[in-house]
Amino acid sequence: MSGPNTPIRNDCDECALASRCFPAFISVEKRFRVTQIITTNLTYDKTALLYRQGEKAKHIYIIKFGSFKTYISNPNGTEYINGFYMTGDIINMESVDQGIHLNSASALENSMVCKVSFLRLTILKDEFPTLANMAIKVYSQALALSQDLLKCISKQSATSRLATFLLIINRRQNIQNQDPDKIYLSMSRQDIANYLGLAIETLSRVFTRLNESGCIIKHNRHSDLSIHDRDLLQRYASGVEN
Amino acid sequence: MSGPNTPIRNDCDECALASRCFPAFISVEKRFRVTQIITTNLTYDKTALLYRQGEKAKHIYIIKFGSFKTYISNPNGTEYINGFYMTGDIINMESVDQGIHLNSASALENSMVCKVSFLRLTILKDEFPTLANMAIKVYSQALALSQDLLKCISKQSATSRLATFLLIINRRQNIQNQDPDKIYLSMSRQDIANYLGLAIETLSRVFTRLNESGCIIKHNRHSDLSIHDRDLLQRYASGVEN
């Protein structure tokens, strides 16, 4: 189908994320090689499993749109939420070393991902040294974020935890959002509570309090919020206000 | 009080860590180049500052012996402990992306580190492609550990947090320790409390309880412990036992 003069169709050229994804780290003339690295546009319905804890890990996943949670299932049926991932995030970077999925990942809404095999990445890293730079950069970011979260979750009061969580979600959604104060929560209250180390009832009460203080506005859906008084929210997050 | 003393020698060949440090990823015949990458054997006295939050970050640091804490100072004088690092650990991987120290690091005891500049690492990465592999491997590990800690710290009871902490410390010290049950805590109770998100009094009580239950044995020094009933300690850590 594709001869020497036929332009190779490259999904990445049209991707909104291209400027901060793998193509950005590969020279223009060799950009066509991207298609040989990346399997693009895989769709996952809400609740669909991306991978399961304990399975062999062979790929990293870049979220094109949508969101995922990673979690560890406990024997007693409860879930420990490990992280939330949204547009532009890379899932599964922590498994590259051991080659085994340390947690399970499932879609929080209908989502699309592109995947890259560890193996291809290793091989092509020699051809494209800048890919290695990208990897290190991305890992460094991920580590910094992870430490940020650790800080948020240990130590702080329930109010401070939720306020920090909302600010982090908002900051990350702002990259593609038009209204800078809108927050969309694709995960359930239970997931958030779990993630922040709180009981669901406590979380619900804090949501109510943040709403009553005029800090955030809840819209008809549970998942839609707006930040109304960002300054106050930040004071809650830092623990100055209670 | 802060700042390195004079470097002593420049030879990775004799280093006990060589097999899991940079030299391991560089071909034998070019191993001499290591000296041009690594500044070796910098000594830091107890409480000495390795770097300060907000400063420009230019190096990663490998701990040859000793230990460090990384922390963020709050305006009200309190410290938020970010992490503890010991022999073989690499400090400052999270700053590579932004190039600014996100926290401060200080020695918990008299310690020795080797440092590698980001810049040299980037340049030499092309000469030694395996260095990039090493970076990715190490980052992946760090991320996995960080998620482990997140899990330990949020959610769990005070007892479970400390038990998990002790098991993690023990596992990491075992790599160079002769007695597999000995634990040496180079950090203060306040640092541990801070790190685990507990009040120092709560931590102290839990230490006492673990001791009284025969789980751990406290020796004369606050810093010296032994695991006496590992199984019980693991049950505490998992939350089966209280």
Added chain:
DNA sequence: CCTTTTCGTTGACTTAAATCAATGTCTGTT
């Protein structure tokens, strides 16, 4: 459209950890 189920909120009560306060014990200094 109405029923069923899941999810989120609110209230009453309990509990684990924080705080306040006092005491005990190391560590480093002269």
Added chain:
DNA sequence: AACAGACATTGATTTAAGTCAACGAAAAGG
């Protein structure tokens, strides 16, 4: 060796968050 100051432990009390239970609201499914 004796002292000072920092560090660690223990006790009494308070408080924030957890648990148990009921209710309301939104999805899902026929």
